[in-house]
Amino acid sequence: MSKNIRYTLLSLRDLAVSIGPFALLTLALLALTYWWLDPNPPKRVVLATGPAQSAYDEFGKRYATALARYGITVELLPSEGSSANLELLRAGKADIGFVQGGSADIGYDDEESIVSLGSLFVEPLWLFYREDAAQRLKKSPTIANLSELQGGRVNVGTPGSGVPRLFNTLLDVNRIDHGAMRLSELEQTPATVAFLDGELDALVFASAPESLMVQMLLQSPGVRLLDFAQSEAYSRRFAYLTPVVMPQGVVDLSANVPAQDVRLVASTTSLLAGAKTHPAILQLFAQTATDLHGGGGWFSRAREYPSLEHSEVPLSPEAVRAIRNGPPFLQRYLPFWLANLVERMWLAMGLILALALPLSRIVPPLYAFRIRSRVFRWYGQLRTIEQRSQDNDGPLPLSELLEQLDALEDKVEQVVVPLSYTDELYALRNNIALVRQKLLQRT
Numbered sequence: 001m002s003k004n005i006r007y008t009l010l011s012l013r014d015l016a017v018s019i020g021p022f023a024l025l026t027l028a029l030l031a032l033t034y035w036w037l038d039p040n041p042p043k044r045v046v047l048a049t050g051p052a053q054s055a056y057d058e059f060g061k062r063y064a065t066a067l068a069r070y071g072i073t074v075e076l077l078p079s080e081g082s083s084a085n086l087e088l089l090r091a092g093k094a095d096i097g098f099v100q101g102g103s104a105d106i107g108y109d110d111e112e113s114i115v116s117l118g119s120l121f122v123e124p125l126w127l128f129y130r131e132d133a134a135q136r137l138k139k140s141p142t143i144a145n146l147s148e149l150q151g152g153r154v155n156v157g158t159p160g161s162g163v164p165r166l167f168n169t170l171l172d173v174n175r176i177d178h179g180a181m182r183l184s185e186l187e188q189t190p191a192t193v194a195f196l197d198g199e200l201d202a203l204v205f206a207s208a209p210e211s212l213m214v215q216m217l218l219q220s221p222g223v224r225l226l227d228f229a230q231s232e233a234y235s236r237r238f239a240y241l242t243p244v245v246m247p248q249g250v251v252d253l254s255a256n257v258p259a260q261d262v263r264l265v266a267s268t269t270s271l272l273a274g275a276k277t278h279p280a281i282l283q284l285f286a287q288t289a290t291d292l293h294g295g296g297g298w299f300s301r302a303r304e305y306p307s308l309e310h311s312e313v314p315l316s317p318e319a320v321r322a323i324r325n326g327p328p329f330l331q332r333y334l335p336f337w338l339a340n341l342v343e344r345m346w347l348a349m350g351l352i353l354a355l356a357l358p359l360s361r362i363v364p365p366l367y368a369f370r371i372r373s374r375v376f377r378w379y380g381q382l383r384t385i386e387q388r389s390q391d392n393d394g395p396l397p398l399s400e401l402l403e404q405l406d407a408l409e410d411k412v413e414q415v416v417v418p419l420s421y422t423d424e425l426y427a428l429r430n431n432i433a434l435v436r437q438k439l440l441q442r443t
Contacts, residue, residue, distance in 0.1 A: 048088045
């Protein structure tokens with residue numbers, strides 16, 4: 001190894017030792033900040049959906065596919081529906097879930113433990129009835145209002161779906177005795193089978209029009225959909241209900257299904273999440289919601305959803321930013337994990353750098369002190385030798401002083417410093433020679 005390379009390596013070693021404590025402090029602060037902020041999201045998220053073949057189930061699959069691109073596994077947790085999803089969120093068994101407005105009691109405690117990622121779509125209350133049942137109940141193939149279902153067999157869904165509570169509210173406001181109908185609470189699929197077999201007269205459930213069950217029933221012969229003529233009045237009485245209209249022919253233009261506009265009452269379905277769910281996950285779900293629900297549909301125009309309105313719990317700040325502004329700037333150019341890391345730690349990294357920069361000013365003088373101390377520490381021995389030659393109690397023999405001086409010079413010759421500090425090393429050697437000269441002059 002050449003001397004120049006050796007001197008360079010020595011300089012780099014000393015520089016690294018000088019910078020080391022500050023680098024370690026900075027790394028320790030970054031590690032502490034990383035642990036505190038927890039910027040990277042979990043790789044697995046539980047999404048509470050709904051019954052099989054429901055709109056919740058279908059949308060859950062779409063979310064799972066979308067988030068898989070970011071390395072996030074979305075585990076779909078089937079449930080009875082909206083109310084059950086809210087209970088799963090409260091119990092911590094699900095991270096995120098679909099919840100229909102007005103289908104469950106949301107209290108003050110939920111405002112602290114649950115946040116909303118926005119309203120996704122309107123979910124009409126579908127009341128299908130059989131024409132033959134209507135003929136039997138009122139001697140007409142059509143039913144105009146809820147009171148004409150009295151005496152009929154009506155399935156209102158499982159309690160976990162939230163529909164029984166909503167339907168009972170509608171019965172109460174219409175002053176209809178619940179006992180006037182034979183209400184059942186079968187799950188959606190067996191209830192539909194029983195309805196098509198004639199064992200039920202009417203079927204009530206809430207779902208988005210994308211539901212396969214809705215699509216099938218709308219085109220089933222002998223099955224009709226109740227027209228809520230008072231839909232506007234219902235919306236005025238209940239804030240969570242919205243009047244919507246299913247346009248004529250929207251199901252099948254060639255067959256003109258439905259044959260006329262159908263008025264319905266609908267509630268908005270929101271994506272709710274536990275307040276402890278990782279912020280990056282909330283952001284990803286809100287971004288995905290914009291892609292999945294931003295298009296036009298039977299009951300909404302393009303980009304009308306997701307919406308920040310109709311929320312029964314506080315909105316997540318991450319969802320508000322994602323819905324209003326779209327993906328963060330860095331995510332448009334960097335991989336998700338890197339963009340998320342920088343986005344969530346940039347402020348902390350800025351503060352750490354602001355602290356480290358003033359401290360870094362100590363490094364140059366510390367480096368200089370470390371190098372010069374290799375030279376200066378020998379001046380103490382040199383001074384001792386010189387003082388011993390002038391000791392009032394009797395100086396040491398010259399031969400012994402010269403031996404000590406020779407030993408000191410041998411050690412100094414082994415000292416290696418960067419080339420920029422060799423002047424101080426040579427100054428030390430000259431001073432040793434000067435002391436030797438003074439000793440010899442006294443003989």
